[in-house]
Amino acid sequence: METELSRTLGIEHAIFGFTPFPAVAAALSRAGCFGVLGAVRYTAPDDLAHDLDWMQEHTDGRPYGLDVVMPAKKVEGVSEAEVEAMIPAGHREYVRSVLAKHGVPELAEGEASGWRITGWMEEVARNQLDVAFDYPIKLLANALGSPPPDVVARAHAHGVLVAALAGSARHARRHAEAGIDIVVAQGYEAGGHTGEIASMVLTPEVVDAVSPLPVLAAGGIGSGEQIAAGLALGAQGVWLGSLWLTTTEAELHSRALTAKLLAAGSGDTVRSRALTGKPARQLRTEWTDAWEDPAGPGPLPMPLQGLLVAEAVSRIQKYEVDPLLGTPVGQIVGRMNSERGVQQVVDELTRGFEKAVDRINRIAGRSGS
Amino acid sequence: METELSRTLGIEHAIFGFTPFPAVAAALSRAGCFGVLGAVRYTAPDDLAHDLDWMQEHTDGRPYGLDVVMPAKKVEGVSEAEVEAMIPAGHREYVRSVLAKHGVPELAEGEASGWRITGWMEEVARNQLDVAFDYPIKLLANALGSPPPDVVARAHAHGVLVAALAGSARHARRHAEAGIDIVVAQGYEAGGHTGEIASMVLTPEVVDAVSPLPVLAAGGIGSGEQIAAGLALGAQGVWLGSLWLTTTEAELHSRALTAKLLAAGSGDTVRSRALTGKPARQLRTEWTDAWEDPAGPGPLPMPLQGLLVAEAVSRIQKYEVDPLLGTPVGQIVGRMNSERGVQQVVDELTRGFEKAVDRINRIAGRSGS
Numbered sequence: 001m002e003t004e005l006s007r008t009l010g011i012e013h014a015i016f017g018f019t020p021f022p023a024v025a026a027a028l029s030r031a032g033c034f035g036v037l038g039a040v041r042y043t044a045p046d047d048l049a050h051d052l053d054w055m056q057e058h059t060d061g062r063p064y065g066l067d068v069v070m071p072a073k074k075v076e077g078v079s080e081a082e083v084e085a086m087i088p089a090g091h092r093e094y095v096r097s098v099l100a101k102h103g104v105p106e107l108a109e110g111e112a113s114g115w116r117i118t119g120w121m122e123e124v125a126r127n128q129l130d131v132a133f134d135y136p137i138k139l140l141a142n143a144l145g146s147p148p149p150d151v152v153a154r155a156h157a158h159g160v161l162v163a164a165l166a167g168s169a170r171h172a173r174r175h176a177e178a179g180i181d182i183v184v185a186q187g188y189e190a191g192g193h194t195g196e197i198a199s200m201v202l203t204p205e206v207v208d209a210v211s212p213l214p215v216l217a218a219g220g221i222g223s224g225e226q227i228a229a230g231l232a233l234g235a236q237g238v239w240l241g242s243l244w245l246t247t248t249e250a251e252l253h254s255r256a257l258t259a260k261l262l263a264a265g266s267g268d269t270v271r272s273r274a275l276t277g278k279p280a281r282q283l284r285t286e287w288t289d290a291w292e293d294p295a296g297p298g299p300l301p302m303p304l305q306g307l308l309v310a311e312a313v314s315r316i317q318k319y320e321v322d323p324l325l326g327t328p329v330g331q332i333v334g335r336m337n338s339e340r341g342v343q344q345v346v347d348e349l350t351r352g353f354e355k356a357v358d359r360i361n362r363i364a365g366r367s368g369s
Numbered sequence: 370m371e372t373e374l375s376r377t378l379g380i381e382h383a384i385f386g387f388t389p390f391p392a393v394a395a396a397l398s399r400a401g402c403f404g405v406l407g408a409v410r411y412t413a414p415d416d417l418a419h420d421l422d423w424m425q426e427h428t429d430g431r432p433y434g435l436d437v438v439m440p441a442k443k444v445e446g447v448s449e450a451e452v453e454a455m456i457p458a459g460h461r462e463y464v465r466s467v468l469a470k471h472g473v474p475e476l477a478e479g480e481a482s483g484w485r486i487t488g489w490m491e492e493v494a495r496n497q498l499d500v501a502f503d504y505p506i507k508l509l510a511n512a513l514g515s516p517p518p519d520v521v522a523r524a525h526a527h528g529v530l531v532a533a534l535a536g537s538a539r540h541a542r543r544h545a546e547a548g549i550d551i552v553v554a555q556g557y558e559a560g561g562h563t564g565e566i567a568s569m570v571l572t573p574e575v576v577d578a579v580s581p582l583p584v585l586a587a588g589g590i591g592s593g594e595q596i597a598a599g600l601a602l603g604a605q606g607v608w609l610g611s612l613w614l615t616t617t618e619a620e621l622h623s624r625a626l627t628a629k630l631l632a633a634g635s636g637d638t639v640r641s642r643a644l645t646g647k648p649a650r651q652l653r654t655e656w657t658d659a660w661e662d663p664a665g666p667g668p669l670p671m672p673l674q675g676l677l678v679a680e681a682v683s684r685i686q687k688y689e690v691d692p693l694l695g696t697p698v699g700q701i702v703g704r705m706n707s708e709r710g711v712q713q714v715v716d717e718l719t720r721g722f723e724k725a726v727d728r729i730n731r732i733a734g735r736s737g738s
Contacts, residue, residue: 003732014732168636188557189567197635198558198567200589200598201700205635220569229569229598231732232725266566266574267537331570356601357733363372363383363600364726 001353003236005214009034009063009138013350014237016216018067022051023249027342029062036065036141043124045131052135065139066132070125070147087300087308094297095312098290102324104315133158144193146178167195169209176210183210184239187219191242191330193280194219194271207234222332224352242330248341256320257327266334277305283326287316370722372605374583378403378432378507382719383606385585387436391420392618396711398431405434405510412493414500421504434508435501439494439516456669456677463666464681467659471693473684502527512562515547536564538578545579552579553608556588560611560699562649563588563640576603591701593721611699617710625689626696635703646674652695
């Protein structure tokens with residue numbers, strides 16, 4: 001499964017795997033795909049350096065990349081405390097009431113919340129980059145908007161390609177103007193932050209909008225036939241995130257969450273502002289329901305919602321409060337019904353891809369297949 | 370572009386085109402596709418017979434089909450007047466206020482509204498079938514739920530295949546149990562009534578759910594590469610509706626609407642209950658906005674909403690009141706940017722399909738392409 005882009009990056013399969021787990025990212029690169037480690041949870045640069053050291057030891061010299069979250073809109077000269085102060089008291093009270101309704105215990109004194117707003121702030125992302133450019137990463141992806149011009153220039157000076165996610169052709173054009181190298185067209189069905197245009201429509205629109213820049217198809221892809229579909233739509237590769245959450249290498253914070261993912265159907269996700277303030281697809285839970293409830297105050301805009309709910313999310317995760325327990329994941333969760341190793345999943349993807357190509361050739365009346 | 374299903378039906382391309390316009394349906398069948406005439410607007414059986422006579426004369430003996438709307442839930446022993454009486458006065462007042470705000474004139478005395486609730490009622494659909502089975506139709510499709518068992522039996526007795534639209538694997542299984550022959554998997558991005566699962570995820574789920582029944586991929590398909598994607602996902606054909614609205618053979622009620630369709634982007638549709646009471650994708654207009662407005666009463670359930678708005682829609686269409694003027698259409702509207710004849714569109718689809726197959730073969734490293 002080779003495209004111009006996969007040859008440029010020196011990978012066997014044009015499959016890009018996004019994951020917050022170093023063990024998954026490394027296994028992907030070893031399996032001939034391109035592992036992309038999500039950096040949002042590394043608020044301390046040393047933690048990131050530690051895991052990138054580990055990646056170096058476990059990728060057998062294969063290429064890999066890093067995904068940072070650098071918001072397009074910079075919050076200038078405002079401290080986290082000042083942003084905290086913008087949160088209405090009624091919203092804090094609502095969070096308390098939802099947690100109380102489900103009997104969610106408090107964190108112990110001094111326990112930090114796991115999902116910190118700071119991970120969303122540009123300063124943290126820049127600290128991450130200071131670490132990352134000391135490692136031979138081959139790709140830097142930005143999950144929210146185009147990276148700032150100096151970051152693009154710095155990446156290029158290090159020979160690192162820059163990718164950015166886009167939910168519309170307009171976003172994609174803006175990325176191209178910002179000098180990025182690869183656009184990830186993230187369809188409505190994808191997990192995490194996503195727009196309203198489905199992959200079937202979005203992928204070719206983005207390909208047309210930024211040609212000759214390479215495009216990766218993201219959203220709704222979790223099988224070889226879906227990879228074939230994404231590539232038929234003009235993409236030079238596919239970008240998969242959700243599928244790895246139920247691999248044996250994934251280090252989810254709770255078995256209860258893994259069980260929920262394995263049991264969920266494609267209709268069990270919702271595009272909700274409950275986690276970050278921007279629409280992100282995730283498991284539908286009583287937590288997301290609470291933020292859809294017309295009787296509630298509704299979510300705040302980014303970055304306020306993320307700050308508001310950070311501690312609550314940590315408590316829900318720590319105590320595995322089942323009705324509230326969720327995670328960003330795409331509609332493909334309906335197909336994630338067993339735990340398997342990354343290599344086995346990749347083998348199934350490539351086999352499924354070959355079968356889909358056989359089938360399409362039979363339909364097209366092409367001989368030799 | 371041949372599949373088992375296309376061979377069974379004796380068509381050259383596994384492309385099914387749904388359209389309310391006989392001229393489009395006939396042109397599709399003449400072009401080697403399978404034209405499916407939407408029957409919902411034929412409230413008088415004679416009108417349907419007239420247009421089926423015309424189809425017979427203009428399809429050169431090629432196969433074609435009919436799409437009826439037979440709601441899964443039957444309204445037993447209730448007259449249209451009794452259903453009308455269930456509509457709250459506040460809703461009627463809201464319709465009046467929205468129309469007044471935009472200065473929409475009244476219909477002339479005795480002018481019927483074009484979009485009658487009666488078209489949604491089972492009795493009308495049954496009258497349509499009494500007419501249809503006198504013609505050599507090859508396919509009967511039902512847009513809402515499974516057709517009743519006697520209708521399926523009657524179709525089969527006439528050698529007519531029965532298709533039904535499904536927005537989830539659960540719906541598809543129900544159709545299979547009802548004895549239908551073909552499932553149309555209608556993704557979130559499709560025009561008209563649609564669920565929340567995007568085609569990329571829905572198509573293979575439905576294929577798995579009803580195998581070995583053939584599945585058509587619907588939603589987001591308007592190019593040869595999207596056809597290749599739909600077929601790669603396991604479908605035995607594709608079902609396209611929106612794309613024909615801007616063909617030269619289409620008889621839209623207003624040039625202003627054609628202009629809106631040609632100008633619209635993929636982000637200019639909304640899945641709204643404004644027209645029928647069930648979520649249906651359509652152009653976003655000030656009409657759909659009015660039914661999303663938290664200050665308004667919101668849409669009524671089917672069939673009340675359709676009854677409530679029938680006259681208003683006729684007035685908006687007749688007087689071409691631009692801000693309110695809309696139509697069911699899918700996200701693929703972003704690609705419908707020029708008026709062309711059906712044959713030319715089909716030629717582009719088949720050429721684009723061949724190019725997409727070439728491309729996927731290059732990526733797969735298959736020789737001979």
